[in-house]
Amino acid sequence: xTPGPHDHRAQLLELVDAAxxxxxxxxxxxxxxxxxxxxxxxxxQADGMLGQGALLLADMLFQLHRERTGDDVQTTLRxxxxxxxASVRAA
Numbered sequence: 001x002t003p004g005p006h007d008h009r010a011q012l013l014e015l016v017d018a019a020x021x022x023x024x025x026x027x028x029x030x031x032x033x034x035x036x037x038x039x040x041x042x043x044x045q046a047d048g049m050l051g052q053g054a055l056l057l058a059d060m061l062f063q064l065h066r067e068r069t070g071d072d073v074q075t076t077l078r079x080x081x082x083x084x085x086a087s088v089r090a091a
Contacts, residue, residue, distance in 0.1 A: 018044060018053025019060070 021040050028037035044050035062073045069076075 014049065015052055015056055018047075018049035019056040020053075022050070022053040022057045 021044055025037050025040045065076055
């Protein structure tokens with residue numbers, strides 16, 4: 001049976017909710033609220049949406065960055081990977 005438009009909408013809403021919770025985890029960490037970050041992270045792990053929500057949020061952030069800076073996503077990803085490698089070497 002092929003999923004109908006209502007099924008796709010429900011999946012999209014679930015994915016957007018997960019991305020918003022991932023953003024909430026990041027915001028809580030940024031303000032130093034470890035308890036709130038842990039609680040939100042727990043909800044994502046419980047429903048298995050952590051990866052999907054993080055991927056959607058990252059994709060949207062890369063697109064926003066591209067719109068603001070003019071840098072294409074591939075260039076930004078290369079720069080990010082270099083920064084990650086540098087942080088590992090520095091640790």
